[in-house]
Amino acid sequence: MSYHKKNLKEKLVEVAWNICVAESWEKVNMREVAKKAKVSNTAFYRHLKNKTDLKAELMRKGFKILNEGMKNINNNFSSYGAHYIRFGLKYPHIYDLMFGNIDFDISLYHDLEALFDEAFDGVIQGVKTFIPDASDKDVMIKAVNIWASVHGLVGILRRSDLQANKDKRLKWIKNNLEEYLKMTTFK
Amino acid sequence: MSYHKKNLKEKLVEVAWNICVAESWEKVNMREVAKKAKVSNTAFYRHLKNKTDLKAELMRKGFKILNEGMKNINNNFSSYGAHYIRFGLKYPHIYDLMFGNIDFDISLYHDLEALFDEAFDGVIQGVKTFIPDASDKDVMIKAVNIWASVHGLVGILRRSDLQANKDKRLKWIKNNLEEYLKMTTFK
DNA sequence: AGAAAAATGTTTACTTTGTAAACATTAATT
C-alpha cells in the first residue's frame, strides 16, 4: 500500500465531479468516490470536512467553468444568456447544485455566495449598459426578468430532453437560443 | 396494539406532506413518518411501494392544490402567473418536487405527467386567447417564455427570502407580482 | 542528522435509513 498520494483532494473532487456530471449528486457516495480514487473509504475526511463540503467543491468548479466561458463572449448581451443556458444543459446536475439546491446553505460558503452575487450583478450591469436611462427600479425589474427567464428556460429544455415527447418548437428554441432570447427576454 | 387503522395511507401521506412543507423532502424519512402516524416502521409498505411513490403522492397533492386555486382566478392572464409564483413561495419544497426534481422519472407516473402537461397547455391556451393571430411557433415561444419567467422568478424570490441581503426592489416585486408580470413577461 | 510534530492514509466501528421477509391479526369472502 502506498500512503500519501499527490493531490488526493483534487482527485476526489474530480471523481465526484464525473459522477455528478454523468449521473447526479444523489449518485455521488463517498465509498464509491474513494474506490474510484483508489483510497480507503475515509481518506476523504483528511481533506474535506464532510459531504456537504464536497458539494461546495463541485459548485466552485462549476462557477469557475461558467465564469471562464463568460469571458470569451462577444459584446452581444443575449449571448450571455445563451451561454448560461448552454451551461445548464451541458452540466444539468452541477447546475442544480449551483442554482437550484435550496437545502444547501450558501451563506456558509462566502466565496460561493460572492460568485453567485457576482453573476447576478453581471446582469444588472448589462441592463444598465443597454438601457442607460432606466431607473434603479426598472433596471432591477429587467435584470430579475432576464435572470428568471434564463434559469426558467433551462428547466423547460432539460425536461424536454428527457421526455420522449420532443416538441419540434422546443427543439427550435434550443437550437436558436439567441434568436429566441432576442424575441422575448432580451428584446 | 390496535391493528387496522382507518386511512393509514392518507395519514402517512399527510404526515410526510407536513414534514416536507415545514422542512424539505430530504428531511422526510420513513421511520419518522411512521412514528408520527403511530404505526410500525414498515406499515407504510402495505400501502405504497417505496419512498419514491410517497414522493409521487406529495406531488399529486401539490398539483391538486395548485389546480384548485387556478379555478378561482378571474379573467386576468397575469394573475395566473402570480398564482403559480405564490404557490411556489408558499410550498417551496413541494414545488421542488413538482417542477424541479429531474431525478424523478415522471414518465413512470402517467397521471403526474398529464397534470404537468395540462398545466403547460393552460399557458398555451392563455397565449392563444390573448394573441389570437399569433402563429403556432410564436404561441409556443411566448408560452415558453411565460413558463420560464414564472418558474425562474420563484427561484429568485425563494433565494431572497433566505438571504439576509433582502433587496428592497425584490421585495417590491414580491409584493406586486401582477404589476411586475405585466411590466415584463405578460406585457 | 535525528527527534518530535504534523499531515495524510487505513482500519474498525457506529448510526441512520430504506426496505425485504417472516409472522400476527383483523376483515372479507365463500
Next chain:
DNA sequence: AATTAATGTTTACAAAGTAAACATTTTTCT
C-alpha cells in the same frame, strides 16, 4: 365457520456518512 386477503408488526439486513483509533510518511526544529 373456514379460508383467504388485507393490513400491521417484528426482525433483519444492506447502503452510506462519518467518528475514532491507529499507521505511515513528510515536515519542522534543534
